[in-house]
Amino acid sequence: MEKQTVTIYDVAREAAVSMATVSRVVNGNPNVKPATRKKVLAVIERLDYRPNAVARGLASKRSTTVGVIIPDVTNIYFASLARGIDDIAMMYKYNIILTNSDDAGEQEVNVLNTLMAKQVDGIIFMGNHIDDKLRAEFKRAKAPVVLAGTVDPQGDTPSVNIDYAAAVEEAVTALIKRGHEKIAIALGPLSQSINAEYRLAGYKRALNKAKLPYDDSLVYEAGYSYDAGTKLQPVIADSGATAVFVGDDEMAAGIINASVESGISIPDDLEVITSNDTIVTQITRPAITSITQPLYDIGAVAMRMLTKLMNDKELDEKTVTLPYGIVRRASTKSAE
Amino acid sequence: MEKQTVTIYDVAREAAVSMATVSRVVNGNPNVKPATRKKVLAVIERLDYRPNAVARGLASKRSTTVGVIIPDVTNIYFASLARGIDDIAMMYKYNIILTNSDDAGEQEVNVLNTLMAKQVDGIIFMGNHIDDKLRAEFKRAKAPVVLAGTVDPQGDTPSVNIDYAAAVEEAVTALIKRGHEKIAIALGPLSQSINAEYRLAGYKRALNKAKLPYDDSLVYEAGYSYDAGTKLQPVIADSGATAVFVGDDEMAAGIINASVESGISIPDDLEVITSNDTIVTQITRPAITSITQPLYDIGAVAMRMLTKLMNDKELDEKTVTLPYGIVRRASTKSAE
DNA sequence: CAGTTTGGTGTAATCCATTGCAAAACACTC
DNA sequence: GAGTGTTTTGCAATGGATTACACCAAACTG
16 A cells, blocks of 8 residues: 655645645745635645655756755764854755765765765865865765864855864963973874864964974874773873863863873872863763853854855855864963 | 766766666666666766656655654763664664654654655654653554653553663662661652662562662652752752662762762762663762663664664564663672 | 627646656676 | 567656746736
């Protein structure tokens, strides 16, 4: 017993009007006589008619669907952006096709092509690195692309971010002011521009302004995970650094716990500042001082921009920079 | 300068064959002479033709898209399931339309209807409670539905879970064996069957078997969040309970931190066991003993079941129960 | 009151593929 | 070379909407 589908044609017949009129009623086109509208709506109600979005998409060339590429949904940072994206998308009646890319270039390109095949009206891309191949794909795409929480040093693609370099600079400068001279920095892969070209640059700038020497051996590269942090901690301890800036909250949590366990007092022996202000920063003991970012808003603003682009409107600014802050918790000493 | 689209018709013309043949080549239909196939593939390559998935969906009545309803992507528990779902979906060439429901019945129904309008081939539903309204919608849907990490006490809908009641019973029994007589239980809303009909039932069973009295006032209802945990902690402390089972990891983290801060020693004064073994359980100090669940697999198995249903195959079992475990960490004393 | 707008509705083309059926092409057999 | 059986291929219907265009009727204009 196949579940049969009610089509616009059925409605037209029952209501004794043409398909065009039914379509107008469904789409809220004002050029329909109120009496006709009422009659059609009654039939729609009676037959429980629901427009087929696929057919609609084919005819109108708009799928009211946007593609979202995310490195990993289980990463709280990106998941928070995704939440902002979805909420705004829903507000504008768009749906989200969400796909994990694992930050892998090849996979990103693949996914992008699948999304284009599905005729998404736009794409929001999240990732840690944009390379030429990706840029080329973005150009090739018929749909607009917006980057969320993702930097493209070349700035071709519209994007929403905070000023990572300035945030790191401010955080590190605060450490310097408290007298630290050996400040380590633990980041994700330096092959990713967010780390190499923004965070590290901010760190260098802070050192520079304070006329402190930049020392390669205080720069650490690790994975974005708790375990990576615990493994990295002894190395940092050996370096003699008295403070560390960390590029990922889970990594920072790993460093904190491993430090405490090996008898290092935080913040007395080592001050720690991290980057994303996720819930993790409140759970550790001591809790972690962090750069704060409007995560939800980064996603939300990116989606708002995308809706504009999808409707062929101009963007006020192509590269949006939202404000960041720094929230002090117990992993750093109070400023004097 | 409109970006023009290459259609199957263009390919057919250029290759001097019919659309049907092109379609066969694209879909890997074996009834094509190798020479023809090669010729068509060459043209496809040259024109950079990519099939329009929407048109394909309309003609074939399959969208190769599945809907996924999730309470909140930023919840690590559900996000982990989603990751399993997406990986398997991708393996079977399906895409995921992901939508947040906030666990709100009305929103869930809405979203379900939108997904059906988009002609998804199947739906994976995650949530904390299934009511009659939802069950009715599931029946009405033309596409199969599978529940992931979500119980339906009536068991109409295929689902993948662990045996929550047994897990809680085992955890609480272990506490009882260590001599606890006043064991509190902190859960999410009791209006949700996972809490009222499974976790609480397991708790009662454990007490029952040990002939301990069941005391209403040791049952706490709170939100699934860190803050809810910190707020709940003083109440638990006042109850005189010497151990507590918690239904959510973030809530447990809140209870732990608030306890430690108010001078309560964990596990000496209060033992804590939680439910989901997310990364949070490793980050707190003490780390939290937890029921372990194969989160990724719950999602993955659910998606596998859905692919079977979408291809009209029979399910071996409709209600799949995956194994759980209990991992001891520092928030409980070692068993003697 | 003829002439022009405007409003409401229908006709039919279009969107881009899939697919059942029929025909053509080819290979064999006797 | 006719007859039979397979492969290949094409024709054309189909899926369920949107939308340009045409048309008629009602309302307005001077």
